Amino acid sequence: MSRPTDTIAALATPVGTSAIAVVRVSGPDCMELAKAIFGGPPLPPRIARHSDYRDVNGCLLDDVLVTFFHGPRSYTGEDSLEIASHGNPFIAQSILTDLLARGCRAAEAGEFTRRAFLGGKMDLPQAEAVMDLIHARSERALAAANQQLRGSLGRHLGDLTEGLLLVLARVEAYIDFPDEDLPAEDRRIVLDELSRVLHGTSRLLATHHYGELLRDGIKTVIIGEPNAGKSSLLNRLVGRDRALVSAEPGTTRDFIEERIILGPHCLRLIDTAGLNPTPAALERLGMDKTLERAAEADLFLWVLDATRPLPTLPNSVTGRLTPSNTIVLFNKVDLLTPGNAHAPLPSPTLPTLQISALTGDGLTELTDSVVRLADAFRQGQGDEIIAINSRHADALRRARECLETARQKVAENGAVELLASDLRGALDAFGEIAGKIDNERMLDHLFKTFCIGK
């Protein structure tokens, strides 16, 4: 039996919060992948190495323990990687998403075990046990998938599939029945419906962005003047000394990022360089980066030193602050003397809290407020929650790519059989999520839409 030519990846530990989560990769590309992700010299086999996991865009996802197994001395008998990340399911999912983006295929239920058997790693008497295991896993996977498909994902996908079948039927009719009395080819209808499907696909993918928010965390940027105590707040929230803290203003020149779980939400806390109205040259650099980060933030924590007069922030930042994405934190309330109240805010509508990053005062209220904002933020993503997973997103992305090419073909009046090929590419990708789509369904549409038959 020939060796598999593709490399598969899957979460090896149960979904949910745990101490660690393990992503397992198996197949011929493991060595290349390790080099691309972790850099440096080749990983020595069977030795766990502590390393940063950076995604294809160079973003740090987590620091992980990675172990390389050289086939045949591995579970599957193939080259394998085991990547142990922190036990936050969102992190593990991000790693999996990244592996798929790098060309891995999401493993089918029980596929590692099957490969292990086919790789000669198991004895014959184990065969039946292996088959039972594949069966059990697939039943579980099937149940999970069915549950998801019965929900809004299934409905949306069903609607898109029908739309695409309609488009394909309209295209195929002119290929297979050139001699029939068909109405003049109307590419307008095709284009409109195709655009609708494309839009729907993008929206489904956007829910992956929401899924990413869940997994990667809501980007929460801590801003404020130098020495307002931003890094202290980060450390307090994270619960360990991640940022270098000092009494000297401007200690944080680069930004520091940490993930925290608050209630049902994952936050990517980003500590930034202080925004100083009169910065030094080096500080200027840090501030520019802060402004960049602020531009793509989902939530803001604006830290003020309660003991000092209100600072002025650049308009590019204050313009983005709204009551639904900002909490103003008067820090260092422990240093306030009675009667020495902090200055009023320029915008009275922004919610405010008094905290002390040093003593922990007000932190519970802060957590509650952040969860409330994050809840509201989630609802802003649409009434229905469709959190598609990495495998779905991978398929939908391929579908979108095909649909975009198809739309271009329609617009340019390109070759119809190539247009059909792109549409089928998209249909196949949909089918990977919801199950094989039989050509009969397209033919049903075709014969309903057109009077075929001489």
Added chain:
Amino acid sequence: MIYNQAPFDVIVCGAGHAGCEAALAAARMGASTLLLTGNIDTIAQMSCNPAIGGQAKGQMVREIDALGGEMAINTDLTAIQFRLLNESKGPAVQSPRAQCDKKAYQFRLKHTLELQPNLQVFQATVTGLVFTGQKVTGVRTNLDIEFSGTTVVVTTGTFLRGLMHIGQNKNEGGRMGDFSAKTLSASFLEAGIELRRLKTGTPPRLLGRSLDFSKMEEQRGDTSPTRFAFYDSRDPEDLFHVEHTGEQRIGWHHATNQVSCWMTHTTAETARLVRENLHKSAMYSGEIEGVGPRYCPSIEDKFVRFADKPRHLLFLEPEGRSTNEYYVNGLSTSLPFDIQVKMVHSVPGLEKAQLLRPAYAVEYDFAPPTQLFPSLESKKVENLFFAGQINGTSGYEEAASQGLLAGVNAVNKVRGEPPLIIGRHEGYIGVLIDDLVTKGTNEPYRMFTSRAEYRLLFNHGSAELRLLHHAKAHGLVSPSRLARMEESKRQIEHWIGFLENHKAPAGQGTFGDAIRRAVTGTNSTHVMPVLPAEFITQPEALRQEVLYRVSHSGYLSREQRQIDKLSEIEKIKIPPHIDFLQVRGLRKESALKLSEIRPYTLGQASRISGVNPADISVLMVLIEASRGGRADA
């Protein structure tokens, strides 16, 4: 009495398009073959329209030719009009189509059968099969003569309990003027083979001199015809034909002397007649139980299902050079004869038309094809093969393709050789048979290009290249033709490599890049590069193929990658005696489906609806375990 002491290797029952190919293929492989037909004068009769080819079907005919079949060359030599469909579209979806002289087509094929060594043709109606245990060992006929054979290929067409309807009028028969095979069905049922009913229809035939062609639009043939057979690979002595019209010669100029078809349409009066008499139609009054095809509706269906469409096109197609009979394509019906006459007269140009034959619907038995292995051998009865409409298909080309494969595989069975099974990635014939045996069909199955996942690779010109390894493995073409096919393949590969690796003049990158820009590019500079002189002088067909593969390399390699991805499971054969119901880890639903279909490979298993990837994983492990367990890694 038993006619023969030594059994024939292959007995073919029926001499339609499936039976003729089956008999010729078997005899050409050197097997002793008997072809039985109820009527020698209707060999290779085109029971419905007088045309071969068209979308997907044209490609299939070329595939039949690549596998040494007869349909392509028989069409070329008896055609009276050639048209290449979809000429304005890409090569993958262009299909040759031809109007044929029906009688010439029959005569030439009959004569071909008569001259074929190892083949005996005999007129007798098969009334039953002879079984020995779970094997077929011969056939009984209406002459009380039994023929013994090692294998039997059944190609009954519409004759199996054929019943024709014209309004309330019913006649037994598979075709107007012919008989009905009434007792053979009992033999199948006795052997445990399930039968069901299908229905098809045919329009009236009209007398040409009673038609007013001035009211119709002429449809002429192509000035440069696209023929079905491959001539570059053939020796002149590979050809022969019958001089029944006195004007056909090898190298006959197909472009000249073509006959036209004529287009007209139904009117409001036609629609009224249909609507008011719908209750008299056999199909609408519940007289017919069989299922008809969606793509070939009766005129009743068209007016009912597309009520807002004011009129429907009709094509008048000549049935031959030596007859004045015309086929009315588009006017299939089972309305009573008096309504038919009025309907015909409501059509522009047909006001005074004289009907030569009425339209009618015909119901017949078919055996759901999921009861067959991909070799087309019955799962219930060993050595019994089925081909053509008995498998639920429709169309001369679909029938011929199956006949060819059934004939070849009957011989392979006799010789203990592995069967010829064409992959879905190799051609329409592969798609056809895989669909039939894996999914079955609920209506008469017709091939469409959209049924093929790898349609872009199935351009009609590449049929020889795609199938030559099969032709070689089973000895289906002469050694000299095979050598030319192989040489042509080498040349094509050479020139693709050349164009992809050599720089075109004037900095356009390689020739390949320049060709792609010119052919599929979207900018306005669609200028074909100046190609090397040595390439320009290659045969036309070879150049076309090379240019197609180079210009569409992106899309073609995408299809090729998909094929490669699936090739692993396509190669794994499932041991024939696995009891799926006893396999641990298979879901019950899958196990039942798998036991019914009994797929030949894991690839086929994966295409059965309700069988999921985990089931395939389980089977993979099982197969590996059952053959000794160790991977040859």
